[in-house]
Amino acid sequence: MGVINFEELFEAKLAKNEMIEPKDWMPDNYRKHLIRQISQHAHSEIVGMLPEGNWITRAPSLRSKLVLLAKVQDEGGHGLYLYTAAESLGTSRDEMLDALHTGKAKYSSIFNYPTLTWADVGAVGWLVDGAAIMNQVMLQRTSYGPYARAMVRICKEESFHQRQGYELMTHLAFGTPAQKEMAQDALNRWWYPTLMMFGPPDVESPNSENAIKWRIKRETNDQLRQRFVNQSMPQIDYLGLTVPDPNLKWNEEKQGFDFSEPNWAEFKNVIKGNGPCNKERLASRNKSHNEGAWVREAAMAFAKKQNENYQAA
């Protein structure tokens, strides 16, 4: 038997659309790319709980409060699935949390925008979760097994997130003129930040090439963004609302909508830490982590004591 060429084995698996599992050999850069992407994804789920959590105590009815609680709880779960998927690549939970809390790690720039009115809760569920779903549906077939399996579970849970958001928007859009105006205002503010969620244009996306080569991603940022706009327009029309983009129009030739690019300078600035809520989000995460320290310490001490009693008995 000859020497096994691990790199060839890895490439062959990718070519056959087989998944890579934690104990399989993989190139260092593939591992690094995944750790970065999955941990950022996990951080986004966790930080993403904050803008909506902000409205739980002010939800206008018991029904909407229950719905919002359930949604935010799901997002916490998504973060946990993803953290353990990243851990299977050799990083630790502590390391990742530390990177988040010190501001070293990134998360989706969308969560650095404020949720100013109740309509924002609808717009976030409908547009932000809608954009996330588009990305996550693609990632169900990503080449790393634990990541793909986490995505399958997440996608199942996500669909209610988008639907509850759109339902909320319909109530406002078909409500009083003031409510409709609130819905329009929310759409105006969330439209471009949502388009940014798919990442920079393909021509200047530094990580895309490898991600496609390794089948981590299967579609490019621009392809996903176009699909999102195409999918959203009938939903916006139904609500009787408009997008804040004078260039948006149907293009018969490409069978899709033409639309304006978001302001990429703003995107870069928010990623750098200068968005409207970056400092607030980071402070909230740190506060919650630090104030929970005694609970973790107590649980650890209790588990240790139980172990000792068990061994003594």
Add this chain to the structure above:
Amino acid sequence: MNNDSQGPLWEVFLQKKAGQPFVHCGNLHAYDKEMALQNARDLYTRRNEGMSIWVVPSSAIVASSPEDMGSFFEPANDKIYRHPTFYQIPDGVGHM
């Protein structure tokens, strides 16, 4: 980096319905058995995905390694006589 960990890792197995096998569904951190079970319920069965849960410390799992996958499973490769299709059964004796 601090030592403020989230407790050890546990593997979670769910049984969807009585009589069905337990299937691995993911993992989580918890400090002890009871917390592992409660966390598994909160994390993996929010929509009745299971009616029974096993949690196992990940450190207790022994796994085969992909490198020697070929040789490890090799003994089964040349034993076609372990499969029903290996045998000739005459027509007319009914389903067997």
